Amino acid sequence: MSEKIGPMNLLVATNLFPDTKEPWRGLDNVTLVHAMRQQDPGLNVRVLAFRPSVKHWGAAALYSRPEDAGLHPQYFWAPYVPRLGGMNHRLFSFAFARALKALPRDFTPDAVLVPWLFPDACGVVLKASEWRVPIVAVAQGSDVHSYLNMPMRRRAILAMTRGISAIVTRSNDLEKRLARNGADERKVHTVYNGVDIHTFKPASRAVARDELKVPQEGKLLLFVGNFLPVKGLDLLLAAFARVVSSSPQPVRLALIGGGPLEEALRAQAGELNITDKVQFLGRHGASRVARWMQAADAVCLTSHNEGVPNVVLEALSSGRAPVCMDVGGIAEVVEPVLGKRFLVPQRDAGAYASALLDALANPPDEEALHQAAVKSFAWEKCAQQYLSLLRGEA
Template identity: 85%
Template sequence: MPAKNGLMNLLVATNLFPDTKEPWRGLDNATLVHAMRQQDPGLNVRVLAFRPSFKRWGAAPLKPRPEDASLQPQYFWAPYVPRMGGMNHRLFSFAFARALKALPRDFTPEAVLVPWLFPDACGVVLQAAAWGVPMVAVAQGSDVHGYLNMPMRRRAIMAMTRGISAIVTRSNDLEKRLAKQGADERKVHTVYNGVDIHTFKPASRAAARDELQVPQEGKVLLFVGNFLPVKGLDLLLAAFAQVVASSAQPVRLALIGGGPLEEALRAQAAQLNITDKVHFLGRHGASQVARWMQAADAVCLTSHNEGVPNVVLEAISSGRAPVCTDVGGISEVVEPVLGKRFLVPKREASAYAAALLDVLANPPDEGMLHEAARGYAWEKCAQQYLTLLRGKA
């Protein structure tokens, strides 16, 4: 158990943690750990960060971002065999056991945090359950939406829930899905991701556009995220084309992010004859994303499924309405602030375009939105995690 003087050795094990090559990977997990340390300076953190690989084993030649150096992350390959997907937690357990040998001799974990259920938490619990310390797993979204439909992975996840202290779900929807499969409801706690209300805040749209060299006239819609099938960006482009056709003023769509679908999205934009109005900006850090939100008129999300994505809270905190497909736990944070006005229930381009035209014509008060976001500040989120990690839930 944690020492009586308040100091605690916290071990974080996950495949979702950033490095210099993928600074966006698991960024919310790194932000969470930093927030916990700010709330509890006595937290002594060590991070074991894994990368799945079919061929490579042992230490991975990756380096932490400068801002994460104080968390002392070490990177390792974790064996992953696609055709044995339901058994990969056992391979992850093997990699975790080997990685433990790299920890300092005087570091004895007094609590364990594992963001991502399968294979991460399922593998770690096979080694760490016997330690007798609080162990908290984090369900982030796809690890519940997708894996509970796969029999072998579902069995591994349910077995893991029996050997763990607590499971954090980043939406109430995820909590209900786990409980429906038989997870002990006393162990499952919804803790929404935090938002940096000091970085993501309302500011002069004109000044932001000047800084980013965005024309002052017209409207700007913004997407932030990975270019992956789950994000449903084909729907966004189709709806945006309708907005362009219906709008009497210039409208632009800025896409921050990257991923395997970029080429297909560029081709779709060309087919829809909106290439000159769709801007692929690449990946950006938090401060630059915040500046783009201040320059934009609304933020778009057209996902097939989600937990509660950070971008939704960041948009609200920036005073910009998020226009979202009504999936996963998104409504849990949007509806109390904006009602169902910008929650699109059907995957129809015309319905999503109508919501975009509505927000451009009638934007909500940005001060009201930012004030609502204060309830999701990282400081509050970190305190909830610390309570669970100290076994006080």
């Protein structure tokens, strides 16, 4: 495609983009795109949002959230056949090529952003590399942690890296994993996700608890995320039961999110005799999550693996200690601010409970945590780094 002078046309293609049925899907990606538009108001964005399916094919009857209408998202089913495993990027490429026909005729991409490596970025490169415009893929976590251990997917990912301009990893740990597996180190860049420092900020715990109808007495722990095996919530409940029995004052645990493990988690809470101390709150938007963080005393994360999850940055920006398993890239953002104090090295309920009790008894300075987030993780900084890569400047 020929060069042009004027505002950049950015095409975003990904399965991780929200709609009205799944407004939580790919929130970090849509927030990034909005942040880039704030930094470059002339940025002309079109989003092709895909949903993998073994049954459907073609356009999907899904609709964007009102706040995303300016990004012009269009939704499509992408064929995904589990038995094909490492060949699904070719099916995704076919779906991508067909979806391109829905773009306005006067929209010629100057750059392409593809969050998620396989099959999304691998499939897009098969078609878009012929355009000779910057293509930036984003490695988000399990697309590196899991897929590099699968031979066919690893080959597809490494082949994709040869036809792409840059790969963004959301932690240095992910960058090193890609390099160890043969990716061109010159193309891989760590850019930490941003955090909305205006929404996630310290505030009166008492006022937040009054608003949320949380008792003023006692301590409150908070989890935010999907109820999936990778999140290690069985360990969190086991550790929380120990905290309840050891704490000199009442302690509650609030869980924001949802997923297939909810029934099993409720059953485990019953077996541990902590049902009356655990709240399942369902899914909530960012402003409500921020209010719960302001009401809480610490934020919990017991994942088996992670990149740098948004909830850790949100906790820091809210002035709340994130008590985490020391996995993936979490230490990269927590240790410079808090040292290793709240990083638990082994998956042991007693060790994790001890870290929680420490956070409750000796909380860090909340304003210092917030200022550290402002300095390093504001969305404005993140968006500028992406824009540089998409313009071919980095």
